[in-house]
Amino acid sequence: MAKQSSPPPSERLLDAEGRDEDRRFDRIFRPDSLADFVGQTKHKENLQVFVRAALKRGEPLDHILLCGPPGLGKTTLAYILAYEMGVNLHLSSGPAIEHKGMLTGLLTRLQKNDVLFIDEIHRLSAPVEEALYPAIEDFRIDVMMGEGAYAESIPLDLKPFTLVGATTRTGLLTKPLQERFGVTLRLDFYPPEDLARIISRSAALLGTPCDEGGAYALAVRSRGTPRVANRLIRRARDFADVHGSGKIDREIVELTCARLDVDDAGLDTMDRRLLGVLIEHYDGGPVGVETLAAALAEPRDTIEDVYEPYLLQQGYLGRTPRGRIATKKAYEHLGATQKRRDGSRKEPGTQGNLF
Template sequence: MTEPNLVSAYASEAERDAEVSVRPRRLADFIAQHRVRDQLDLLLQGAMRRGSPPDHILLSGPPGLGKTSLANIVAAELGTGIRVTSGPAIERSGDLAAILTSLAEGDVLFIDEIHRIARPAEELLYSAMEDFRVDVVVGKGPGATAIPLDVEPFTLVGATTRSGLLTGPMRDRFGFVAHLDFYSPADLEALLHRSARILGVPITDDGAAEIAGRSRGTPRIANRLLRRVRDFAEVRADGVVTLETARAALTVYDVDALGLDRLDRAVLTALVDSFRGGPVGLSTLAVAVGEQPDTVEEVCEPFLVRAGLLARTPRGRVATEAAWHHLGRIPPNGTFGLDAPPVPDLFTRAPEQP
């Protein structure tokens, strides 16, 4: 009954429809991110009073924190339409030109993972963001000509999980840049009570607090755990999400008290039991747990590092003292893996002999 992606901050295609019902529709309903919410409210109110589209907006931060919800809220607050696409879907400049020329005045264009947009399309976007004009090249070679096309004034909302991959010219063209932070347990509890009301799930304060504490500070994970606990409560309990029900349900789904799942614990267990706490190379660690290195690095490590359970060092990954205690192990006296000899990476190529 385990769900491998239960604590992943990324949404599957099947899950996006389930998320729609609990997403806030207005800025006043958006929980947490108080600083970003206040700044965005000023931006939108000022633009509506002037009767012009607001500046382009860039939203950055880890997945699952509400960037897509904020983009839809911007369009709802402005009373305009929204066109949704993603950076990987825009492979050619002509694809972007077709989208831009179809926008009505004041519309919102939302580009998710905007850092992955193709370079020719990105260069076309520059003139559209600044001058509301695109130049479409017709023909090839010496006979090619550029046809200028006017674009209705619009607001671009870009979302990225890796703001460092954005080019300087692209970043500079956004008038408002906001970074979303992880939610506090109190904010997640408020969010869970709201989602439970929408889904019609009876939930106690203790039950909400238990789920919030295992949600890694991410609303998407909190809502996902709520749905799984609801299933458990309806099938094996009286339908009410209480503290005991939440604990029993999350035990069934292999989510422990810190929000670690099976793969997270497998990484820590391999570090502690097989490699004496490290340091160990990423590829060697991935082989030990039977996963791809990218999965370990992108799915497991961000939370493990943030939770203080794993450290990245120049010699490799190291289990911290907290990791030893979380697994119920006694760390080596005074080492915690830091003084142990490095474990060679199986995929590291040895230097060639002269």
């Protein structure tokens, strides 16, 4: 199999991580209220109850941990919660809070019942995380006054607030931090029906006509992720304006995705390359992630964090104790033949004992 070049993860059209371009449009696309938020129905209904109860009692919301892959709406929900509570939202991230002094500055600026959103909260340093514990539990932070033998810890009272933490790597959170959140919500990938509604809404906000067929065709290629859907609709709008009448329909979507190397299942060149290497070089696996990363000339973390999650979630890739395997669905999608146990090959799509 000839080696194909692939864009860096940060430049992939289907990468769910946010970019500067996405953030410009976030202000246009972001809903203000839970009523306007599409998808995650169970979580949304529970949050509506929590907000109403907190407002009724005049208390801050309980601390909330939002988990799940990037691009599913964790930051958007933080904005909405602050809006619904009628308070200010303060934004930060784990890597940005470099030391306890920065954390103290953030916390002392909070007004009563404000929302503090910390993205990538799993990346807080241990000293900062430990300093956060009394702030979460008792609305208090300990400040060191004086130096040397005369230094002493002075408790500083804080106004009641809500911490909303977001993480894509729940496994990297310490147990003490997880246990201090009263509410933990794991956001799931969105079904095509919800994504089609999001796409129709975004198209209307852009002033671009989009019919149901076009919205659904984009939805099934959006990898279950609103951020990807909103990125695709901007590209489809370009093709609609240049090669069509300005309207996004199924034909325009198919043209857009063909030109951008996104197939009907929402897989791009890198996805197909990963599966192709696994099938053609390693007979479908199992193969260790380090070996796979070397074959693809990609860092292991990039394989695990960027490329694998969607392929695993959609059933193209499997994990076993011995390594990664290509599933029957991967063989069928690539039109590849699958080896039998005796070493012979069978036609794609035929039933066998390998998987």
